[in-house]
Structures are given as structure tokens and as C-alpha cells.
Amino acid sequence: MKQIFARTSNVTRFCAAMERLGKRDDALPGMALVFGEPGLGKTRTALWWAVQNGGVFIRTKKLMSGRWLLEEIVAELGESPAYRTSDLFRQCVEQLLSRPRTLIIDEVDYLAYDARVLETLRDIHDVAGTPMVFLGMDKADKKLNRYRHLYDRFIEVVRFQQLTRDDVTDLAEQLCEVRLTGDALDLIHADAGRFRQVLKWFYKAEVLARVNGLEEIAAQHLNGRK
Amino acid sequence: MLKAVMQACLSFGERFFSLTQIAEATGMERQAVRHRLWKLETAGLISRFRSQEIPAGRGRPAKEIYYRATSLLAKRFHEGNERPASKMNGWDRMWQAVRVLRRFTRNDLAQICGQKGENVRCFTTAYRQAGYLRCLGRPGTRGVMWILAKDPGPKRPPYKGETHVD
Numbered sequence: 001m002k003q004i005f006a007r008t009s010n011v012t013r014f015c016a017a018m019e020r021l022g023k024r025d026d027a028l029p030g031m032a033l034v035f036g037e038p039g040l041g042k043t044r045t046a047l048w049w050a051v052q053n054g055g056v057f058i059r060t061k062k063l064m065s066g067r068w069l070l071e072e073i074v075a076e077l078g079e080s081p082a083y084r085t086s087d088l089f090r091q092c093v094e095q096l097l098s099r100p101r102t103l104i105i106d107e108v109d110y111l112a113y114d115a116r117v118l119e120t121l122r123d124i125h126d127v128a129g130t131p132m133v134f135l136g137m138d139k140a141d142k143k144l145n146r147y148r149h150l151y152d153r154f155i156e157v158v159r160f161q162q163l164t165r166d167d168v169t170d171l172a173e174q175l176c177e178v179r180l181t182g183d184a185l186d187l188i189h190a191d192a193g194r195f196r197q198v199l200k201w202f203y204k205a206e207v208l209a210r211v212n213g214l215e216e217i218a219a220q221h222l223n224g225r226k
Numbered sequence: 227m228l229k230a231v232m233q234a235c236l237s238f239g240e241r242f243f244s245l246t247q248i249a250e251a252t253g254m255e256r257q258a259v260r261h262r263l264w265k266l267e268t269a270g271l272i273s274r275f276r277s278q279e280i281p282a283g284r285g286r287p288a289k290e291i292y293y294r295a296t297s298l299l300a301k302r303f304h305e306g307n308e309r310p311a312s313k314m315n316g317w318d319r320m321w322q323a324v325r326v327l328r329r330f331t332r333n334d335l336a337q338i339c340g341q342k343g344e345n346v347r348c349f350t351t352a353y354r355q356a357g358y359l360r361c362l363g364r365p366g367t368r369g370v371m372w373i374l375a376k377d378p379g380p381k382r383p384p385y386k387g388e389t390h391v392d
Contacts, residue, residue, distance in 0.1 A: 003336035003343055047326050048338045051319045057326050076380050097228055106326075 001202060005048050006174040008167045008195070010036075010160045014045050017156040018053075018102075021131045029153035030131040033108075035140035036160025039194040042135050045160075046104050055102040055133075060110045066117045073103070073124075089124070096128035108134040112143035122150050162193030171195075176202040178209040183219035227254060231262040232303045235272060235295050242275050245291045256288075263293060271299040316341045320349050321382035324359070328374050356385040 005011075014034060021032050036042055050057045056076050060069065070088040071081040077095040082088055096103075103124075111117045125132045134140070134154075141159075145151050163171070168189045172180045180188070180202075188201045205217040214221065234251040235243065249259045266272045275292040282288055314322070319339040327334060335346045350372060353359040358378075363370040 001333065003333055005337045005340065043326075044338065047323060050326075051314075051323055051339050054314060057322070059326060078380055094228070 001199070001206065002175050002177060004174060006171050008041070008163060008171065010040060010158075010163075010167075011045050013158055014049065014160075017158045018049060018133070021133070021156055022102075024155065026129075028155055029125070030129065030155065031125060031150075031153040032131070032133045032156035032158065033136065033141060033144065033154045034133060034158045034160065035136040035138065037138045037162075037194070039196045040160040040162070041195040042160050043106055044195075046106065046133065046135055050102070050104050053102070055104050057104045057106065059106045060108065062110050064110060064117065066114075066120045069111075069117055070120065077101070089120070092124055093128045096124070096130040100128075100130050102131040102133060104133045104135065106135045108136040109140050109143060112136075112140070112146075115147065118144075118147055118150055122153065125153065163189070163195065163198060165189045168198060171198055172202065175199070176205060178206050178214070179216045180205060181216060181218040184217050184222055187219045187222055227252075227258065228262050228265070229303075230254070231259060232266065232271075232299060235263075235266070235293070236300055236303060238295065240294070242292050242294050244293075245289075260291075263291070266299070267293070269302075271296055271302055316345055317349055318382050320346065322380070324372075324374050325377060325380065330372055331369055332372070333369070352385040356383070358383060358385075 017032055017034075021030055024030055034042055034046065046055075047057055049055060056073070058069075058072055058076055064072075067085050067088065070085065070092055074081045074088055074091045074095070077092065079091050079095055082091055105111075105121065111121075121132065124130070134144070136144070141157065144154075165185070168185050172185060172188075184205070188198060192198045192201060201222065205222060208214065208221055209217055212221075230252045231248060231254070234248045237251065238247075245256065245260055245263060248263065249256045252259060263272065267274055272293045272295050275294055277289055277291040279287040280290050316339060320335050320341060323335055323338045324330060327338075332343065332346045332350060335341065335349070336343055339346075341349075350359055350361075351365070354361060354365065354372075358374065358376045360373050360375040361370060362373060
């Protein structure tokens with residue numbers, strides 16, 4: 001497998017949304033929601049983007065309270081968290097004002113039942129004006145839709161979708177070290193719509209080619225190898 | 227808000243200005259302005275000229291402080307307006323990715339951080355020896371998992387042999 005970050009249609013749409021978020025008009029809010037089924041590469045894509053663009057990646061936890069979240073954000077912004085919650089909030093805002101960075105909040109579904117935490121994030125966004133990206137699972141848009149004040153601030157909503165046939169072809173060209181025939185790609189697409197599963201197929205195809213000395217892998221080679 | 231205070235301070239040029247003048251110019255509360263001015267003063271961007279108490283009809287007398295901007299203020303203000311470029315090097319990026327992933331393979335790091343396999347190998351080896359990473363298997367084996375064993379924070383820690391990390 002080649003060691004590069006593969007660009008699928010989901011990644012392209014994510015990058016386009018982040019580009020628009022970064023270049024938005026000052027009067028517009030700067031929040032985005034990215035959601036989709038597990039295994040489609042949301043977290044990986046967001047992490048890749050954060051690493052390349054200096055974003056701050058926060059992974060929320062199920063038991064997270066508002067204070068815990070603020071502590072995590074302040075620590076990730078490079079400051080030592082203060083004791084009082086009000087000071088934590090102030091630290092957070094001042095850090096973001098002095099050096100604006102995009103905040104990426106992963107697993108935002110966990111926070112969907114705690115209005116106080118979500119509203120705190122909204123407060124940070126309103127005061128500091130920093131772009132904020134929420135990553136959530138399949139029903140994240142419906143869960144967050146209950147908070148109208150928050151949902152209205154999402155200027156970009158990106159849904160990660162199952163890989164299309166073209167995506168599988170692109171991925172094979174970008175990642176797979178062995179050539180796959182059209183019927184092999186059809187088979188992979190029919191069986192696996194998710195990134196992780198497609199990678200497993202590519203790995204199997206590479207092993208088959210290496211062991212049997214094949215230059216091209218067809219569907220007949222892959223059949224029964226799932 | 228700090229930007230607004232900095233802008234108001236700069237509008238006075240080389241002249242002295244008072245806390246009240248900045249509060250009027252920015253439309254912010256006096257206490258908030260005083261806090262920002264204190265921050266600018268401690269950072270050496272403005273210098274305090276003098277302070278005096280203004281007698282009030284009742285309660286504690288208000289304090290009027292006079293400042294003057296230093297040449298650093300304009301420089302810092304214009305620096306701050308530009309979007310800061312990412313000064314992270316490859317190892318900083320890998321450290322950030324490791325802290326998010328927690329469990330990873332060398333391939334994951336190479337793909338996400340856009341680093342060459344050799345650089346990833348040096349990184350994992352250096353931090354394994356420093357005790358920050360642990361390998362769940364024989365290091366060097368294909369597809370072996372690595373975990374973050376010690377997380378000292380977002381700033382990449384120095385490893386043995388590295389004298390300065392910034």
C-alpha cells in the first residue's frame with residue numbers, strides 16, 4: 001500500500017468546506033458540521049487537515065462536562081488550565097483571539113445531550129470568532145438540530161457518504177500497488193462502500209499478486225477471498 | 227477585544243493616552259480595558275507614564291492611568307493581522323497525530339502527516355527510547371501497532387539527543 005493520504009470525493013468536499021469556512025465574510029458565523037456513518041474516514045480526514053493547517057483537534061469523551069471540555073481546549077491551545085471555570089473560558093478566548101486556530105471537536109454526539117456544553121462551545125465561537133468544526137456520527141445533524149441557536153450557525157454541513165465506484169477507482173490508483181481490473185473494482189465496490197473495507201481488499205489484492213507473481217488482479221482472483 | 231484596544235492605542239501615535247480615552251474609543255467596559263492594557267504593559271507593548279486617583283462622589287476613587295505606545299505595539303499589531311503560518315515541522319505534526327490517534331501504525335503517520343517512511347521510523351524509534359511511545363510487537367515488523375504511553379501535552383517533548391525543541 002502506498003503511504004499517501006488518498007483523496008476521495010468526501011475528502012474533496014471536506015476540503016472545499018474548510019476553504020469556504022476560512023474565507024468566509026466576517027459577518028457570517030464560522031461553524032461547520034461533518035457527519036456520517038462510522039468507517040468513512042471523517043476523523044482521519046479532519047486530523048489530516050488539522051495537521052496540515054495547524055488546527056486544534058479535541059476528542060470529546062462520553063462523561064465530559066463543560067469544565068472538563070474547557071480544560072482540554074485550554075491545554076490543547078498550549079496554556080496551563082486555570083482552576084476556576086470563568087478563568088478557563090477567558091484563557092480559551094484569549095488564546096484564540098491572540099492566535100486564531102480552527103477548533104475541531106470530534107465525537108460531538110456525546111455532547112448532544114448536554115445543552116450547557118454545546119452552548120459553551122457556541123459562546124467560545126461567538127466571542128472569539130474562531131472557526132469551529134463538529135464531527136459526529138450518522139444522526140448528529142438531527143441531534144444538533146434541536147439546538148436552533150447552534151444549528152443556525154452551521155454554514156457548512158458535510159455528510160460523508162459511502163464510496164462511489166469512481167472513488168474506488170481513484171483509491172486503487174492512488175493507494176494500491178497492483179493493477180486491478182474493472183471487474184475487480186466492481187466487486188470491491190459492491191462489497192465494500194467504506195474506506196476501511198476497501199483498504200482490506202487492496203491489501204488482499206497486493207498479497208495475492210506478490211505470492212502468485214501476478215501483475216494484474218481480476219475479480220476471479222479475489223472471489224472467495226473475503 | 228485585545229485587537230480593538232491595540233488599535234485604539236495606536237490611534238494616539240506617540241502621544242500619551244489614558245484608560246478613559248481607550249474605553250471611550252473602544253466602547254468597552256473600563257475594567258475590561260484596564261485588563262487588556264495591563265496585558266499589553268506586561269508584554270512591553272505600552273509603557274505606563276503615571277497613574278492618579280480621581281475622587282468620586284461615593285465609593286472607591288477611580289484610577290486614571292496614562293500610557294504611551296512603544297514601537298513594538300505597531301509591529302505586533304500588524305503581525306497579528308496576518309494569519310499565522312503553521313510553523314510545525316514534520317515531527318510536530320506527527321506528535322499531534324499521535325496524540326489524537328493514540329494507537330497507530332507507522333503507515334498511519336506517514337499517510338496523515340505526509341512524511342516519508344524513514345522519517346516516521348526515526349520519530350517512533352526516538353520517542354520509544356524516550357519512553358513516550360510503546361510498540362505492541364517487534365518494532366520494524368510490518369503493520370505493527372504503536373501506542374502513546376506517556377502524554378505530556380500538545381508541545382512535542384524533547385527526546386534524548388535533542389537539545390532544543392521549539
